[in-house]
Amino acid sequence: MSNSTSAMVELMAFQRQTEALSAVAGRLAWDQETVMPRGAAEQRSEEMAAMEAVLHERRTDPRLGEWLDAATPESDREARILELIGREFARASAIPADLATEMARLTSLAQGIWAQARANDAPGDFLPTLDQIVVLKQDEAAALVAAGFGGGDAYDALLDDYEPGMTQAELEALYAEMRPRLVSLREDVLGAENPPAALEGRFPQEMQLRLARACATAFGYDWNRGRLDMAVHPFSSGRWQDSRISTRVVEADPFNCIYSTIHEVGHSSYELGIDPDHAFTPLGRGVSMGVHESQSRIYENQMGRGRAFTGWLYQRMSDMMGGLSVADADAFYRTVNRVQPGYIRTEADEVQYNLHIMMRFDLERDLISGRLAVDDLPEAWNARFLKDFGVAVDRPANGMLQDVHWSVGLFGYFPTYALGNVYAGCLNEAMRAAVPDLDESLARGEAGPGVEWLRENLQRHGGLLPPRELVETATGAAVSPEPLLDYLEEKFGAIYGL
Amino acid sequence: MSNSTSAMVELMAFQRQTEALSAVAGRLAWDQETVMPRGAAEQRSEEMAAMEAVLHERRTDPRLGEWLDAATPESDREARILELIGREFARASAIPADLATEMARLTSLAQGIWAQARANDAPGDFLPTLDQIVVLKQDEAAALVAAGFGGGDAYDALLDDYEPGMTQAELEALYAEMRPRLVSLREDVLGAENPPAALEGRFPQEMQLRLARACATAFGYDWNRGRLDMAVHPFSSGRWQDSRISTRVVEADPFNCIYSTIHEVGHSSYELGIDPDHAFTPLGRGVSMGVHESQSRIYENQMGRGRAFTGWLYQRMSDMMGGLSVADADAFYRTVNRVQPGYIRTEADEVQYNLHIMMRFDLERDLISGRLAVDDLPEAWNARFLKDFGVAVDRPANGMLQDVHWSVGLFGYFPTYALGNVYAGCLNEAMRAAVPDLDESLARGEAGPGVEWLRENLQRHGGLLPPRELVETATGAAVSPEPLLDYLEEKFGAIYGL
Numbered sequence: 001m002s003n004s005t006s007a008m009v010e011l012m013a014f015q016r017q018t019e020a021l022s023a024v025a026g027r028l029a030w031d032q033e034t035v036m037p038r039g040a041a042e043q044r045s046e047e048m049a050a051m052e053a054v055l056h057e058r059r060t061d062p063r064l065g066e067w068l069d070a071a072t073p074e075s076d077r078e079a080r081i082l083e084l085i086g087r088e089f090a091r092a093s094a095i096p097a098d099l100a101t102e103m104a105r106l107t108s109l110a111q112g113i114w115a116q117a118r119a120n121d122a123p124g125d126f127l128p129t130l131d132q133i134v135v136l137k138q139d140e141a142a143a144l145v146a147a148g149f150g151g152g153d154a155y156d157a158l159l160d161d162y163e164p165g166m167t168q169a170e171l172e173a174l175y176a177e178m179r180p181r182l183v184s185l186r187e188d189v190l191g192a193e194n195p196p197a198a199l200e201g202r203f204p205q206e207m208q209l210r211l212a213r214a215c216a217t218a219f220g221y222d223w224n225r226g227r228l229d230m231a232v233h234p235f236s237s238g239r240w241q242d243s244r245i246s247t248r249v250v251e252a253d254p255f256n257c258i259y260s261t262i263h264e265v266g267h268s269s270y271e272l273g274i275d276p277d278h279a280f281t282p283l284g285r286g287v288s289m290g291v292h293e294s295q296s297r298i299y300e301n302q303m304g305r306g307r308a309f310t311g312w313l314y315q316r317m318s319d320m321m322g323g324l325s326v327a328d329a330d331a332f333y334r335t336v337n338r339v340q341p342g343y344i345r346t347e348a349d350e351v352q353y354n355l356h357i358m359m360r361f362d363l364e365r366d367l368i369s370g371r372l373a374v375d376d377l378p379e380a381w382n383a384r385f386l387k388d389f390g391v392a393v394d395r396p397a398n399g400m401l402q403d404v405h406w407s408v409g410l411f412g413y414f415p416t417y418a419l420g421n422v423y424a425g426c427l428n429e430a431m432r433a434a435v436p437d438l439d440e441s442l443a444r445g446e447a448g449p450g451v452e453w454l455r456e457n458l459q460r461h462g463g464l465l466p467p468r469e470l471v472e473t474a475t476g477a478a479v480s481p482e483p484l485l486d487y488l489e490e491k492f493g494a495i496y497g498l
Numbered sequence: 499m500s501n502s503t504s505a506m507v508e509l510m511a512f513q514r515q516t517e518a519l520s521a522v523a524g525r526l527a528w529d530q531e532t533v534m535p536r537g538a539a540e541q542r543s544e545e546m547a548a549m550e551a552v553l554h555e556r557r558t559d560p561r562l563g564e565w566l567d568a569a570t571p572e573s574d575r576e577a578r579i580l581e582l583i584g585r586e587f588a589r590a591s592a593i594p595a596d597l598a599t600e601m602a603r604l605t606s607l608a609q610g611i612w613a614q615a616r617a618n619d620a621p622g623d624f625l626p627t628l629d630q631i632v633v634l635k636q637d638e639a640a641a642l643v644a645a646g647f648g649g650g651d652a653y654d655a656l657l658d659d660y661e662p663g664m665t666q667a668e669l670e671a672l673y674a675e676m677r678p679r680l681v682s683l684r685e686d687v688l689g690a691e692n693p694p695a696a697l698e699g700r701f702p703q704e705m706q707l708r709l710a711r712a713c714a715t716a717f718g719y720d721w722n723r724g725r726l727d728m729a730v731h732p733f734s735s736g737r738w739q740d741s742r743i744s745t746r747v748v749e750a751d752p753f754n755c756i757y758s759t760i761h762e763v764g765h766s767s768y769e770l771g772i773d774p775d776h777a778f779t780p781l782g783r784g785v786s787m788g789v790h791e792s793q794s795r796i797y798e799n800q801m802g803r804g805r806a807f808t809g810w811l812y813q814r815m816s817d818m819m820g821g822l823s824v825a826d827a828d829a830f831y832r833t834v835n836r837v838q839p840g841y842i843r844t845e846a847d848e849v850q851y852n853l854h855i856m857m858r859f860d861l862e863r864d865l866i867s868g869r870l871a872v873d874d875l876p877e878a879w880n881a882r883f884l885k886d887f888g889v890a891v892d893r894p895a896n897g898m899l900q901d902v903h904w905s906v907g908l909f910g911y912f913p914t915y916a917l918g919n920v921y922a923g924c925l926n927e928a929m930r931a932a933v934p935d936l937d938e939s940l941a942r943g944e945a946g947p948g949v950e951w952l953r954e955n956l957q958r959h960g961g962l963l964p965p966r967e968l969v970e971t972a973t974g975a976a977v978s979p980e981p982l983l984d985y986l987e988e989k990f991g992a993i994y995g996l
Contacts, residue, residue, distance in 0.1 A: 020548035023541070027529060028522060035533070039722035040740035043521070046778070050518035054552055224537035242538035280544065 007070035008078070014067070015085055016280040018058045023239065025051040030237040030244055034229040045108060052104065059092040077283070077464065084282035084463055091161065094147035095140055103136050107409045114407035123378045123396045130406060131374040134367050137411050141368060155368050158412035162289040163419060165466055168365060171415050174422065175358050178481045185489055186351050189339045192496040196334035200325035203254040207320050211254065212247055212261040214316060218309075219299055220451040221245070221265045222272050233404075234260040236267035236296075240279040243268040254317070255336060259300050266299030267292055269451065273459030288467040289413060293420020294427060295454065301350055302428040302487070303450055307333045308442035316445070334495050341391055343398035350421075351492055352389075357418035359384050360403075364411050423471050425484025427458065430475035505568035506576070512565070513583055514778040516556045521737065523549040528735040530606075532727040532744055543606030550602035557590035575781070575962065582780035582961055589659065592645030593638055601634050605907045612905035613730065621876050621894040628904060629872040632865050635909050639866060653866050656910035660787040661917060663964055666863060669913050672920065673856050676979045683987055684849050687837045690994040694832035698823035701752040705818055709752065710745055710759040712814060716807075717797055718949045719743070719763045720770050731844075731902050732758040734765035734794075738777045741766040752815070753834060754845065757798050764797030765790055767949065771957030786965040787911060791918020792925055793952065799848055800926040800985070801948050805831045806940035814943070832993050839889055841896035848919075849990055850887075855916040857882050858901075862909050921969050923982025925956065928973035 028051065032044055068086050073079035110129045117126035141154035150157025156167045213228060226238075231246035238244055245264035250256045270286050278284040286292040303309055307330075314332040318324050326332045339349045345356040363380060366372035372380055381400040382393045393399035405413055432438060434457075435449045442450070457474040464470075468479055492498070526549065530542050566584050571577035590598075608627045615624035639652035648655025654665045711726060724736075729744035736742055743762035748754045768784050776782035784790040801807055805828075812830040816822050824830045837847045843854040861878060864870035870878055879898040880891045891897035903911055930936060932955075933947045940948070955972040962968075966977055990996070 016544075017548045017551060020545045021552065024522065024526060024545050024549060027526065027545075031525060031529065035725065037721070037723050037725055037740055037742070039720070043739040043777070046514075047518045047522050047525075050515045051522060053515065054519065222537070223535070225535050227533065227535055240538075241541040242535055244535070279541070 003070050004072040007067040008072075011064070011067035011071055011085065012081075012281070014058070014061070014063070015081075015282070018055065019280045019282070019284065021051070021055060021058070023242075025055060026237055026239075027242075033231045033233075033235065033237075034246055049104070056092065056097075056100065059088055064089045065093075080464055081281055081283060087164070088282065090147060091144065091149065094143050094149065096143060099136065099139055099143065103133075103140065103409055106132055106136060107407065110407045110409075111404065114401070114404065118397045118401040121395050121397050121401070123399075123401055126401065126407070127374055127377070130377070133406065133409055134374055134411075137409060138368060138370070155365050155412060158368065159415065160412075162410075162413050163416050163467060164288060165468065166288075166290070166415075166419070168361075168415075171361065171419070174481060175354075175361065175418070178354060178418075178422075178485060179358065181485045181489065182351065182354055185492060186339070186355070188498050189351055189492055189496050190341065192498060194497070196338045196495065197326060197331065198338065199254070199332075199335050201321065202251045203321070205249045205251065208249045208251075208254050208257040209247075211313075211316060211320070212257050214445070215258055215262050215304070215313070216245070216265045218312070218445045219262055219265045219269070219303070219447045221269060225272055226268055228261070234264055236264040236271075238268075239271040239274070239285060240276070243271045258313070259304060262304040263296045263300040266296035269299070269455075270295040270459050273455040274462035275460045278462040278464070283463040285463055287461075287463045287465070287470055289416035290419035290423055291458070291467050291470060293417055294423035294471070295459065297421055298424040298427055298431075298454070299447070299451075302424060303438075303442060303447050305336055305350070306439065306442060308439035309445070309447070310336050311443050312445040337492070337495055339492065339496075341389065343385075343391075343393060344402055346403075350488060354418045354421055355388055357414055359388055360414040361418075364406070364414060368411055422479065422481050422484050423467075425481065425487055426471055426475045426477065426479055427454065428487060429483040430457075430477070501568050502570040505565040506570075506572075509562070509565035509569055509583070510579075510779070512556070512559070512561070513579075513780070516553065517778045517780070517782065519549070519553055519556070521740075523553060524736055525740075528742055530609075531729045531731070531733065531735075532742075539607070539610045543603055546606045547599055547603040551595070551599050554590060554593075554595055554598045557586055558595070562587045563591075578962055579779055579781060585662070586780065588645060589642065589647065592641050592647065594641065597634065597637055597641070601631075601638065601907055604630060604634065605905065608905045608907075609902065612899070612902060616895045616899040619893050619895050619899070621897075621899055624899065624905070625872055625875070628875070631904065631907055632872055632909075635907060636866060636868070653863050653910060656866065657913065658910075660908075660911050661914050661965060662786060663966065664786075664788070664914075664917070666859075666913075669859065669917070672979060673852075673859070673916065676852060676916075676920075676983065677856065679983045679987070680849065680852055683990060684837070684853070686996050687849055687990055687994045688839070690996060692995070694836045694993065695824060695829065696836065697752070697830075697833050699819065700749045701819070703747045703749065706747050706749075706752050706755040707745075709811075709814060709818070710755050712943075713756055713760050713802070713811070714743070714763045716810075716943045717760055717763045717767070717802070717945045719767060723770055724766055726759070732762055734762040734769075736766075737769040737772070737783060738774070741769045756811070757802060758844075760802040761794040761798040764794035767797070767953075768793040768957045771953040772960035773958045776960040776962070781961040783961055785959075785961045785963070785968055787914035788917035788921055789956070789965050789968060791915050792921030792969070793918075793957065795918050795922040796925055796929070796952065797945070797949075800922060800929075801936075801940060801945050803834055803848070804937065804940060806937035807943070807945070808834050809941050810943040835990070835993055837990065837994075839887065841883070841889075841891060842900055844900075848986060852916045852919055853886055855912055857886055858912040859916075862904070862912060866909055920977065920979050920982050923979065923985055924969055924973045924975065924977055925952065926985060927981040928955075928975070 028048060036044060064085065068082060068089065071082060073082050110133060113129050114126050117123060137158065138154065141157045144150060144157035145152060145154055149160055159166055159168065216228060225241050225243060227244050229244065229246045230248060232248065234247045236243060236245045245261065245268050247257050247261045270292060274284055310333045311329040314329040324332065326335050339351050342348060348356055363372065363384065367374065378396060378400050385393050385399065431450055431453045435453050438450050441448060458470060461470060465473060471479055526546060534542060562583065566580060566587065569580060571580050608631060611627050612624050615621060635656065639655045642648060642655035643650060643652055647658055657664055657666060714726065723739050723741060725742050727742065727744045728746060730746065732745045734741060734743045743759065743766050745755050745759045768790060772782055808831045809827040812827040822830065824833050835847065837849050840846060846854050861870065861882065865872065876894060876898050883891050883897065929948055929951050933951050936948050939946060956968060959968060963971060969977055
């Protein structure tokens with residue numbers, strides 16, 4: 001074997017084990033959120049820290065640098081694998097060990113402090129900790145910039161971890177294009193006469209879970225490689241042969257359970273849909289948070305909340321409940337897509353969701369750049385919310401304390417949600433053109449043809465192509481917010497008689 | 499800090515992380531047996547292999563040798579910790595990394611192959627894999643013998659992993675002492691007139707699980723640090739703040755579910771009962787498989803199948819079912835302790851159980867020594883079963899395919915079950931003397947005073963004392979099979995009117 005070949009072989013074997021260990025850490029996190037006994041919290045945090053220490057040591061192992069230098073790729077695929085390993089190695093190596101340790105310690109504490117502050121509606125209890133986190137993230141960003149990440153820009157260096165290659169300048173331009181049409185649509189919708197009715201009644205847990213399972217099956221969830229459990233915050237977890245989903249049940253709101261399930265099926269199916277040849281390599285994961293979100297959102301919204309699928313859902317729910325409070329499938333479709341003023345991002349409808357994201361995007365950039373002091377965040381949040389949504393935040397738990405992200409150090413993550421919606425818009429346009437009879441299937445409770453198209457054109461590639469290139473290859477067109485905006489205006493224009 | 503002190507500090511920190519990672523590997527195994535999607539088997543075997551490789555690397559880390567050389571213990575506790583780490587280091591270092599990795603990979607796969615073969619009653623589907631496992635175990639034993647384990651004896655070198663300090667010669671002598679009285683008791687019992695009646699009826703799964711939970715609670719299981727799930731082969735898993743149990747349900751035989759639950763509660767409670775100061779050290783685990791089994795068996799049999807506790811159980815079951823097929827609590831007690839010919843070790847009564855173990859002990863010693871070829875195992879099993887139990891095995895699932903142990907590489911493990919029964923006999927004698935009114939509590943469904951005595955005198959010490967010394971310190975007497983045999987003859991003599 002040449003030096004290059006042997007370096008490649010050793011590197012791939014080492015990486016394979018790292019990927020397996022990373023999957024173990026993910027499985028442990030799943031356990032913690034679903035089945036772990038309550039009294040095991042301290043022990044689990046020590047177990048997680050031990051796994052993190054092992055993974056960090058491997059991701060910064062000096063042998064990685066040597067292998068990367070010596071290995072010569074013999075295919076585009078190998079070149080991409082080397083690129084992804086090299087990127088992870090460079091990022092992990094750029095961050096001083098002390099900083100990484102302090103960040104892990106602080107964010108682990110901060111999560112509890114944030115949860116308590118939110119429960120007590122007391123932002124002052126959280127701000128000093130958030131201030132420390134922002135300082136550490138600024139240090140982390142500076143270290144990454146010094147190592148060449150983010151093209152000299154601190155926020156971009158952080159963003160790059162979730163959406164490789166994306167910049168705040170591009171997002172700014174994208175959002176500037178979206179905002180006027182979203183704001184205008186939102187105003188028209190909220191001012192419309194005869195808005196859809198709410199769904200009345202209480203829906204027993206067992207029935208909701210049965211429906212959730214039926215929906216997951218309708219969207220092609222592979223039960224042989226997954227399972228559904230209950231969790232406080234729905235999530236998906238795992239890859240390759242084992243990607244699990246979770247949901248929650250609110251008796252008065254069955255759509256919470258049903259659509260969070262379909263959303264997580266989108267995430268899990270992306271991971272399960274990746275070519276098995278990519279398993280245990282860096283190609284064997286969703287390529288970015290934005291692309292990941294595009295899958296969860298196109299399952300949930302463009303397919304799941306469409307007239308065709310909700311028609312099938314109406315019949316199932318109506319049969320199970322012996323009738324519903326809405327008159328027929330058309331009324332049910334309008335109810336599913338009801339737009340209402342609200343404070344909470346995770347409960348926002350398709351029309352308003354991206355406006356929540358834009359607000360967080362601007363605030364977190366100001367925090368990282370230092371233009372906004374953490375102490376001034378509550379006021380800045382409330383002022384911005386009033387400006388964007390025309391409503392004053394009634395309590396901090398419905399304001400700046402609503403999301404967990406900043407408490408665990410996720411800065412640069414929020415904008416990928418809106419980007420995912422934009423990608424979903426592009427993909428939906430292409431998918432509908434390629435599968436003209438998709439709605440006929442969805443009306444029978446079968447998302448198969450859509451899911452197949454997504455798997456074939458996007459999911460199976462895993463990390464093989466960079467995010468934007470992946471989406472553009474799948475759609476055959478440049479990424480643009482137009483398809484999403486057109487879709488929203490058409491859909492909600494019809495529902496609200498605009 | 500002196501060199502010795504700093505070596506001790508570094509060693510303890512390193513070991514702490516190893517213990518945490520070992521707990522993670524155990525949790526992963528739990529996941530595999532209870533909740534893992536069926537299609538994840540291959541991936542899981544690679545994950546387990548990766549964890550095993552990390553653990554093996556840590557257990558053979560050359561720094562361990564340096565720290566062990568430099569550290570001077572300042573207490574008996576420290577000396578024992580160093581002894582246990584040193585022992586594990588020596589054992590792990592003796593086994594080549596390739597062999598350890600291959601064993602982890604193969605046994606993870608083999609479990610599924612065994613389960614499938616058992617389901618299909620097709621030993622031929624499992625034998626080639628078992629053959630590979632035996633070869634690996636022979637290699638492992640040879641490597642251990644070369645490193646000085648087992649006093650030159652291959653089987654003893656394996657046995658030592660489960661029951662440190664025990665030898666096959668000692669077990670042979672012990673079993674030789676037990677066998678005549680067990681055989682004689684078995685013959686008398688099976689020949690007795692008016693044997694106890696079977697319990698008639700079908701007992702719904704939900705009811706059995708409710709009973710199982712009530713029994714676990716009666717035996718002091720800490721639900722805040724544990725949980726109960728279903729598994730094909732009931733087991734307990736985990737330690738410190740998280741030790742879980744599993745059970746299975748056979749609708750026609752509620753005792754299967756109830757007593758497997760109490761059995762696993764014994765195992766888990768041992769781990770949960772260890773002094774929390776020992777957590778994340780080698781003292782924080784059950785000291786041997788024999789001692790472990792003594793706890794599960796004394797919970798299950800000497801307490802759980804006694805007249806007092808079965809009286810309480812009779813009332814609960816009778817209330818739940820609206821009456822039972824047996825006349826009263828006395829008849830129920832006899833039914834619970836019914837001795838019947840049967841193929842399955844895990845379903846065997848107290849009289850016959852140890853005879854099953856003696857048979858496996860002899861067969862597996864012959865496999866490891868090479869006196870018996872794996873291909874000849876089905877025939878050897880059936881011949882021996884006919885000789886010991888007077889019945890021909892009707893199908894492989896009731897013969898050599900019934901136990902999971904060999905498929906996961908557990909050779910030298912079986913004999914610790916009978917040793918556990920012997921220890922349980924000794925402990926029961928001492929416990930009854932120390933807690934004379936235990937039966938009054940058990941009759942109220944409260945095993946508390948017995949459980950407390952066991953925790954105080956045995957469980958809390960964890961690995962502080964070697965197995966036999968631990969039992970002898972708890973009982974104040976030399977280990978002997980007499981108390982067990984006396985107990986069995988008295989109990990079953992009375993039940994069967996001998």
